[in-house]
Amino acid sequence: MVSLNMIDTIGSGIKKMMNIQMKRTFPLPTYDITDKGALNPKVQVTIFGEIIDENYTKLLVQNSELSLREVMLLDKVQKNVRIDKRDAGLNNDYYKAMIVTMLEKYPKSTKQEIFSLLEDKLPNVLDKQQKMKKVDNLLQSLSRSGKIKSTGRGSGWIKQ
Numbered sequence: 001m002v003s004l005n006m007i008d009t010i011g012s013g014i015k016k017m018m019n020i021q022m023k024r025t026f027p028l029p030t031y032d033i034t035d036k037g038a039l040n041p042k043v044q045v046t047i048f049g050e051i052i053d054e055n056y057t058k059l060l061v062q063n064s065e066l067s068l069r070e071v072m073l074l075d076k077v078q079k080n081v082r083i084d085k086r087d088a089g090l091n092n093d094y095y096k097a098m099i100v101t102m103l104e105k106y107p108k109s110t111k112q113e114i115f116s117l118l119e120d121k122l123p124n125v126l127d128k129q130q131k132m133k134k135v136d137n138l139l140q141s142l143s144r145s146g147k148i149k150s151t152g153r154g155s156g157w158i159k160q
Contacts, residue, residue: 014031026048063101100147102117108155110155
């Protein structure tokens, strides 16, 4: 991989490889580490050279300002990998990015439409009422930060 200029010898290869795949709009590499406690653990890297989900690629093309963290979450969604508690700090950014992207494509989306987008992506430990409250909180947070605004009580949301 060094000779292919995909990693370097100073230890920043994983991030570099992730950024290369992100720029190419391909799925991010996956890593499988065996014998983690061993002196020389084995690492298997899978690099994807083709598109898995066209929607992922379109999102990356249309939103070139997404951070690597946000792209990592989108990559998990396209690979049907569950987003778990380790990602908790990242989830809100991911959900907010999805809401803003939806409002760019579909101005005046209602809370119910936004909920429909996020419902199956929110943690399964939440019931429907808790998921609805989470969507409310995300919308209010985006509104307070000036990224979106309500078009009036119950009528919808738009990107600012």
